[in-house]
Amino acid sequence: MNKNNNDFFRALFVAILLISFCTNSFSQKKAKQDAIGLKDRLWFGINVGNIGIYGNYFDINMSLMGGYKITKSINAGLILHGFYTYAWNPGPSNNKSDFDFGFGALSTVRIYRNFFAQIEVDKMYIDNNNVINPDPKSSYLFTYLGGGYNYSSSSRWSSSITILYNLNPESNQWFFPLDYRVAFVYNF
Numbered sequence: 001m002n003k004n005n006n007d008f009f010r011a012l013f014v015a016i017l018l019i020s021f022c023t024n025s026f027s028q029k030k031a032k033q034d035a036i037g038l039k040d041r042l043w044f045g046i047n048v049g050n051i052g053i054y055g056n057y058f059d060i061n062m063s064l065m066g067g068y069k070i071t072k073s074i075n076a077g078l079i080l081h082g083f084y085t086y087a088w089n090p091g092p093s094n095n096k097s098d099f100d101f102g103f104g105a106l107s108t109v110r111i112y113r114n115f116f117a118q119i120e121v122d123k124m125y126i127d128n129n130n131v132i133n134p135d136p137k138s139s140y141l142f143t144y145l146g147g148g149y150n151y152s153s154s155s156r157w158s159s160s161i162t163i164l165y166n167l168n169p170e171s172n173q174w175f176f177p178l179d180y181r182v183a184f185v186y187n188f
Contacts, residue, residue, distance in 0.1 A: 041069040043077070045185030047162075050083070058086045063181070065106065073110040075188065079103065081122065098127040100137070114152060118162060120144040126175075140171040144179060156187045 044066035052059040060083075067077015083100040104122030111117050122142040148162035159182065166177040 040187070043067055043069060043075060043185060043187040045183050045188065047079075047181040047183045049162075049181030050179060056088050058088075060084050061179075061181070065183075065185075067106070069187070075108045077106055079106055079120065079122070081124065083124070083126070085127075100124060100126045102126075102142075104142075110150075111147070114150045115147065116150060116160075117147045118144070118164065120164060124171075140174070141168050142166045142171050142175075142179075143168045146179075148181075150185075150188060157184065158188055159184050160188065 044064075047063040047065065048060070049063075050059055050061040061081065062084075063079050063081045065077055065079040067075055069075050081100075081102040081104070083102075084097070085100070086095070086097045088095045102122050102124030104120055106118060106120040108116045108118045120143075122144070124140050124142060125137045126140055127137055144164035144166055146162060146164035148160050150158055150160040152158045162179075162181045162183065164179040164181075166172055166175070166179065
């Protein structure tokens with residue numbers, strides 16, 4: 001097992017401990033709440049972010065996410081990423097497109113009204129055209145910390161804006177550390 005995998009599992013372990021701690025801390029408060037069914041605790045959504053046009057490149061990131069509402073203020077879930085890059089160059093056959101992917105775990109905590117903090121750990125498999133590496137795709141660990149704002153509506157659907165910063169120095173040396181997203185979520 002390489003160092004990158006060990007770092008991923010350590011970060012995932014810390015995230016699980018944080019979620020467990022929060023669950024235990026709020027268990028008394030949870031007992032006082034009205035009984036809420038499983039259907040009312042599940043949430044899901046889609047993220048669109050990191051849209052960029054620069055030079056001859058176009059980038060877009062889309063993610064599917066879903067999870068469970070531990071309490072009214074704390075959510076935990078899983079996320080599946082897809083990242084598309086298209087490079088157009090002069091000439092008939094020099095254009096190139098890449099599809100990178102990854103998965104991870106996330107947790108959000110509502111801190112004030114509709115503002116929330118988020119921690120996320122992702123394992124991404126990224127093409128190495130711009131990175132000095134002989135393998136065509138390599139895995140990278142991203143450990144995000146940040147927050148956002150949820151725009152609630154009269155229905156269960158809402159939208160949110162999230163800005164996250166990658167705390168992992170190994171992936172920060174190759175990739176821009178900020179991640180920005182707009183999400184459309186149900187029952188968040």
